[in-house]
């Protein structure tokens with residue numbers, strides 16, 4: 001199982017995360033309406049930290065993404081809005097980076113809609129639908145994922161916490177394409193600042 005810890009914006013907190021947990025990815029939010037938004041001034045303090053940084057973007061343009069890549073030395077681009085297949089293809093082709101395409105789940109997922117994204121995406125990420133786009137702390141009906149029809153690996157997100165570890169483990173045993181978990185607000189002391197010990201407690205049980 002892989003781990004992404006999302007929505008960080010304190011240098012010390014990120015350093016603590018690296019030394020105690022060393023997750024596979026750490027997410028930075030480039031969406032100005034989020035309470036976890038990172039400004040460009042933050043780049044210098046974390047640019048050279050040894051962790052794969054995921055830039056999380058919501059319906060932005062390629063120019064903004066490219067600026068963030070060079071400022072923050074991003075490893076992965078997470079498209080968290082209603083980005084089209086054409087835009088996703090451009091991001092993949094122009095940046096050459098790893099791509100997470102997010103689908104926000106309400107009651108159902110139309111799997112056909114995801115099909116044309118397959119060539120340009122490294123992982124899908126399923127999160128709970130919210131008008132704020134992410135960081136809601138709410139889960140969706142994970143049973144929907146049992147009909148996931150592709151080989152493409154994906155990450156589970158939305159409201160993951162110490163309280164639903166057993167459900168995560170069950171899903172993990174049932175769906176081999178579920179290769180990672182994405183955690184955020186349920187592990188926060190305040191928006192953007194994580195409780196590293198709590199993440200440790202979670203990861204101890206969820207990792208393979």
Ligand SMILES: O=C(O)c1ccccc1NCC(=O)[C@H](O)[C@H](O)COP(=O)(O)O
Pocket residue numbers: 006007027029031034035036056058080127132133134135136137138157158159160182183184185186
């Ligand atoms: O976290 C945010 O504030 C956010 C805002 C806008 C778009 C995406 C955002 N987060 C992206 C993530 O990948 C979160 O980890 C994901 O939404 C799950 O968050 P949570 O339900 O709090 O675990």
